[in-house]
Amino acid sequence: MIYKKITNKTFVMTAVMGSLLIMAMLAVNTLKFSKQTATATEGAVSAVSSFYLEAMADRRAKTVTNLISNSFDQMEKAVVFIADENIDSQEELRDEIGKVKDLLGIERFALVDEDNVVYTQYTTYTGGSRHPFLAQEQLNDRIISTVSLYGSSKQLCLAMPTPDLVIMGKRFKACFVQFDINYLVNLLAFDDQGRTYFALYSKNGGNLSGTELGSVISHHNLFDVLKGIVPQDEWKSNYDNFANEKEGSLSFTCGDANETLSYVPIRGTGWEMAVLIRESVIHEQIRDISETNLKNSRNLIIFTLVSAALLAVVLLIQFAALSRAKLEAEKEASNNFRNMANTDSMTGVRNKHAYSESEAAINIQIHSGELQKLAVIVCDVNGLKHVNDTKGHVAGDQLIKDACSLICEQFIHGAVFRIGGDEFVVILQGKGYDKMQDVIDDTNRIIEANIEKDEVVVSIGYSVLGPEDRNLRDVFERADQMMYERKKELKAMGAVTRHS
Amino acid sequence: MNDGKKILLLSGVAAILVFSSCSTSYENGFNGNGSSGDPEAASRTGPLPDTSFTEGDASIQSAVNFDHELDSYQPEKNHYNFYFTYKIVHPWWDAVALGMEEAQRQYLDKGITVTYEYVAPESASAEDQKKKLHMAEQKGYDVIGVDVADEEVISPILDEMVDSGVKVMTFSSSDAAEGCKRLAYVGNTHNYRDGADLTQALCEKLGYKGKVAILVGSKGAPCHEDRAKGAEDTITQYKDMKIVAKEYDMDSVEMAYDLTLKILKECPDLDGIVCCNMSNPVGAARAITEMESDAVIVGMDHDEEALHYLDEGVIYCLGVQDCYSIGFDTIQTAVKIADGNKAGELFPEKTDEITTIIYQKDAALILELLYGEI
Numbered sequence: 044m045i046y047k048k049i050t051n052k053t054f055v056m057t058a059v060m061g062s063l064l065i066m067a068m069l070a071v072n073t074l075k076f077s078k079q080t081a082t083a084t085e086g087a088v089s090a091v092s093s094f095y096l097e098a099m100a101d102r103r104a105k106t107v108t109n110l111i112s113n114s115f116d117q118m119e120k121a122v123v124f125i126a127d128e129n130i131d132s133q134e135e136l137r138d139e140i141g142k143v144k145d146l147l148g149i150e151r152f153a154l155v156d157e158d159n160v161v162y163t164q165y166t167t168y169t170g171g172s173r174h175p176f177l178a179q180e181q182l183n184d185r186i187i188s189t190v191s192l193y194g195s196s197k198q199l200c201l202a203m204p205t206p207d208l209v210i211m212g213k214r215f216k217a218c219f220v221q222f223d224i225n226y227l228v229n230l231l232a233f234d235d236q237g238r239t240y241f242a243l244y245s246k247n248g249g250n251l252s253g254t255e256l257g258s259v260i261s262h263h264n265l266f267d268v269l270k271g272i273v274p275q276d277e278w279k280s281n282y283d284n285f286a287n288e289k290e291g292s293l294s295f296t297c298g299d300a301n302e303t304l305s306y307v308p309i310r311g312t313g314w315e316m317a318v319l320i321r322e323s324v325i326h327e328q329i330r331d332i333s334e335t336n337l338k339n340s341r342n343l344i345i346f347t348l349v350s351a352a353l354l355a356v357v358l359l360i361q362f363a364a365l366s367r368a369k370l371e372a373e374k375e376a377s378n379n380f381r382n383m384a385n386t387d388s389m390t391g392v393r394n395k396h397a398y399s400e401s402e403a404a405i406n407i408q409i410h411s412g413e414l415q416k417l418a419v420i421v422c423d424v425n426g427l428k429h430v431n432d433t434k435g436h437v438a439g440d441q442l443i444k445d446a447c448s449l450i451c452e453q454f455i456h457g458a459v460f461r462i463g464g465d466e467f468v469v470i471l472q473g474k475g476y477d478k479m480q481d482v483i484d485d486t487n488r489i490i491e492a493n494i495e496k497d498e499v500v501v502s503i504g505y506s507v508l509g510p511e512d513r514n515l516r517d518v519f520e521r522a523d524q525m526m527y528e529r530k531k532e533l534k535a536m537g538a539v540t541r542h543s
Numbered sequence: 544m545n546d547g548k549k550i551l552l553l554s555g556v557a558a559i560l561v562f563s564s565c566s567t568s569y570e571n572g573f574n575g576n577g578s579s580g581d582p583e584a585a586s587r588t589g590p591l592p593d594t595s596f597t598e599g600d601a602s603i604q605s606a607v608n609f610d611h612e613l614d615s616y617q618p619e620k621n622h623y624n625f626y627f628t629y630k631i632v633h634p635w636w637d638a639v640a641l642g643m644e645e646a647q648r649q650y651l652d653k654g655i656t657v658t659y660e661y662v663a664p665e666s667a668s669a670e671d672q673k674k675k676l677h678m679a680e681q682k683g684y685d686v687i688g689v690d691v692a693d694e695e696v697i698s699p700i701l702d703e704m705v706d707s708g709v710k711v712m713t714f715s716s717s718d719a720a721e722g723c724k725r726l727a728y729v730g731n732t733h734n735y736r737d738g739a740d741l742t743q744a745l746c747e748k749l750g751y752k753g754k755v756a757i758l759v760g761s762k763g764a765p766c767h768e769d770r771a772k773g774a775e776d777t778i779t780q781y782k783d784m785k786i787v788a789k790e791y792d793m794d795s796v797e798m799a800y801d802l803t804l805k806i807l808k809e810c811p812d813l814d815g816i817v818c819c820n821m822s823n824p825v826g827a828a829r830a831i832t833e834m835e836s837d838a839v840i841v842g843m844d845h846d847e848e849a850l851h852y853l854d855e856g857v858i859y860c861l862g863v864q865d866c867y868s869i870g871f872d873t874i875q876t877a878v879k880i881a882d883g884n885k886a887g888e889l890f891p892e893k894t895d896e897i898t899t900i901i902y903q904k905d906a907a908l909i910l911e912l913l914y915g916e917i
Binding site: 133137159165167168169171172173191192193340524 | 663
C-alpha cells in the first residue's frame with residue numbers, strides 16, 4: 044500500500060472540495076424537489092377543490108336536513124301537548140298554539156282541520172288554495188314542499204298528518220310549519236371567509252335562496268346559464284341529476300374564470316345545495332402556499348448551507364491553529380528535551396554535551412574560515428576536593444554553584460559550559476571577545492580578593508583563535524595550559540587547591 | 544478577540560439575519576398577503592351583472608307595494624278580533640292575506656294583538672256568505688269584513704248588521720251596493736275602468752276590428768260584472784268590433800278553459816278574449832294554445848301561469864292589482880273602525896288600491912317581483 048503524506052494543504056483542499064460538492068448536490072436536489080412539488084400541487088388542485096366543495100355542500104345540506112328533522116320532532120311534541128289539553132274554543136286553541144310555540148321554540152306552527160281551515164296562534168283562515176299540500180284529501184305521510192309566496196318569498200313547508208287529533212269536536216288532519224328561505228340562508232351562511240358561493244336550487248335549476256352563485260351564474264337559473272358554457276351531454280347529465288335528486292359536480296370555463304361547482308341534494312325537499320369556487324382561487328391559494336413553502340425551504344437550505352460553510356471555515360481555521368499549536372508544542376518539547384540534554388542540572392549552564400555540539404559547530408566555522416574572533420576561557424574551581432572532604436559534598440556543590448555564578452556574572456556575553464566536575468569553559472565571540480581582557484583582569488582581581496575572604500577561587504586560563512589553529516581544541520589546549528599556570532600563581536597567593 | 548471568536552460571532556450574526564428573513568417570508572405567505580390571498584377579489588374580475596331595476600321599471604315595480612308601515616294612529620286597545628269572509632278560496636285572496644299578516648305582524652311588534660278569521664267557500668256563493676255573516680254577527684267580533692259575493696244579496700244584510708251595532712266593512716275586490724251602510728271599503732274602486740282599459744288595449748292591438756269574447760267570472764260578483772261592463776262599453780264604441788260571447792266561468796280555470804274551447808269551436812276566427820278575473824286568463828290561454836288560435840287575450844291579476852303566458856306572448860296584457868296593499872290597509876282600517884272611528888280624517892270611506900296594466904316586456908320583472916323567478 045502506498046501512503047501519500049497528508050499535508051495541511053491536502054486537508055484544506057479536501058475540506059473545501061468536499062463542502063462545495065455537498066452544497067452543489069443539496070442545491071440541485073432542492074431545485075429538483077421544488078419543481079416536482081409544484082407539479083404535484085397543480086395536479087392536486089382539482090381533486091382538492093372537488094373534495095372541498097363536496098364537503099362544504101354536504102355540510103350545508105346536512106344543516107337543512109337537521110333542521111327538517113328537528114322540526115318534525117318538535118311538531119310531534121306539539122301535537123301531543125295540544126292533544127292532552129281540553130280545548131273548547133278557538134281562543135283556547137290559539138292560546139295553546141301560542142304556548143306550544145314558546146315551549147318548543149317553533150316560529151310558525153299551524154293546525155289544519157278536515158275542512159282545510161288553518162289555525163295559527165293569531166289567525167284562522169281557509170287554506171286550501173294557499174297550501175298546496177292541502178290539495179290532498181288525506182295526508183298519510185310527512186310532506187316537505189317548497190312554497191312560492193306572493194312577494195317572491197319562498198318557504199320550506201313541513202307538514203305531517205295528525206290522524207288522531209280531535210279538538211272542539213272537529214277532526215284535525217295535519218299540522219305544519221313554514222320557514223322562510225331567508226332564514227335558511229342565514230343558517231347556511233357559514234363563515235367561509237368569502238371564498239365560496241352557495242345557493243339553493245329547485246329541481247329545474249331555479250335559484251331558491253336568492254344568493255349569488257359566483258359572478259357567471261349569479262342569481263340566474265343554473266341550467267339556463269350553463270347551457271352555453273358546458274358541453275351538451277354534460278349539461279344533460281347534471282340536469283338529470285337535479286331532476287333525480289342526485290349529487291354531482293362540474294367545472295366550467297367562462298372567459299378567464301375557471302369555476303368548479305359541487306351540489307348535493309337535500310333529501311326530501313327536492314332542493315339541491317350548490318357550492319361554487321373559482322379554481323383559480325384555489326390555484327392561487329395553493330400556489331401562494333406552495334411558493335411560500337418553497338421559498339422558506341430555499342431560505343432554510345441556504346441558511347443551512349451558509350451555516351455549514353461558515354462552520355467549516357471556522358473548523359478549518361481552528362484545526363489549522365490547533366495544528367500550529369501542536370507543532371509549536373512539539374518544537375518546544377523538542378527544544379526542552381534538547382535543553383535538558385544540553386544543560387547541567389546543578390548549575391543551569393550548558394553541559395559537556397552542549398560544549399561538544401558547540402565545538403563541532405565552531406570547528407566547521409574555523410574550517411570554513413568564517414570565524415575570526417574567538418576566545419576560549421578555561422576555568423577551574425580551586426579547592427573543591429578539599430571542601431568536599433572537609434565540609435561535605437553539599438558545600439562542595441555550593442562551591443561549584445558559586446564559581447559558576449561568578450563566571451556567568453563576569454563573562455556575561457559569553458557561552459558558559461561546565462565540562463567537568465570543577466571545570467568550566469567560556470567561549471567568547473563578538474562583544475564578549477572584545478571586552479575579554481578587561482573582564483579577565485577584573486575577574487582575576489575578584490578571585491585574588493576572594494583568597495583573603497576565603498570565598499570561591501577560580502583559576503582562569505584563556506586563549507584566542509589564531510591562524511594556525513585548525514580547531515577549537517587547539518585553542519582550548521592553550522587556555523587550559525594557562526589555567527594551570529594561573530592555578531600555581533593562586534596557590535602561591537594562598538588559595539586552597541585540591542592538594543591542600 | 545482572536546480570529547476564531549470573530550468568525551464565530553460573524554457566523555451567528557449571519558445565521559440570525561438569514562433565519563429572520565425566512566420567518567418573515569413564512570408569515571406573509573401563510574396569511575395570504577397580497578391580492579392572490581383574497582379569493583373574493585380574485586373571483587371578481589369584472590362587474591357583476593346589473594340586476595337593479597331601471598327607471599322605466601319603476602312603475603312596474605310599484606304595481607305591488609310590499610313596503611308598508613303602519614301609520615301613526617295609536618290603537619286604543621291591546622287586542623282586536625276580526626272576521627273576514629271573501630268570495631272564494633283562491634290565490635288572489637291568499638295574496639291579500641299576506642298583506643293582512645304583515646299588518647298583523649307590525650301591530651304585534653307594537654304589542655297589539657290582532658286576531659282574525661279569514662274564510663271563504665270553495666266556490667262562490669252569496670248564500671254561503673250570508674250564513675257566514677249571520678254566524679259572525681253572533682260572536683262579537685270587533686269588525687266584520689266582507690268581500691261582497693253579490694251586492695244585491697249581501698248589501699241589505701250589511702245594512703241590518705250596521706243597524707244592530709255591528710261594525711262592518713267591505714274589502715278587496717268587491718264593495719257593497721251604492722248607499723250601503725257599511726263603514727268603509729278597502730280595495731279596487733275602479734273595476735269598470737280596469738275592464739275598459741284592458742279592452743281598450745285589446746282593441747288597439749286588433750286595430751279596432753274583430754270578434755271578441757268576454758269571460759266574466761262569478762255571476763253577480765261586482766268586480767267581475769263591472770269589468771265586463773267596462774269591456775262591453777269599450778267594444779261597442781268600435782263599429783268594426785263585435786262581442787261574440789259572454790260567459791261566466793265562476794272563477795274556475797277549468798271552466799274558463801272549457802268555455803274558451805267552446806267559443807273557439809263556435810267561432811274559429813275569434814280575434815280576442817277579455818278575461819275579467821284571475822282564473823279565466825289561465826283557462827283561456829291554455830285553450831288558445833291548444834287550439835293554436837291567434838286570438839289575443841287580455842285579463843286580470845297576477846296568476847303565475849298567466850304571467851308565463853304573458854311572457855310568452857300568448858296573453859297580451861294583464862291588469863295587476865295590488866293585493867298586498869289591500870290586505871295591509873284592510874287590517875289597518877279595521878283597527879280604526881274597531882275603535883269607533885268613522886270614515887273621514889283617519890281613513891277614507893273608500894281606500895282605492897291601484898291596478899297596473901303590464902305587457903310582455905314587463906312579465907319577467909313581475910315574475911321576479913311576485914314569485915322570485917328569473
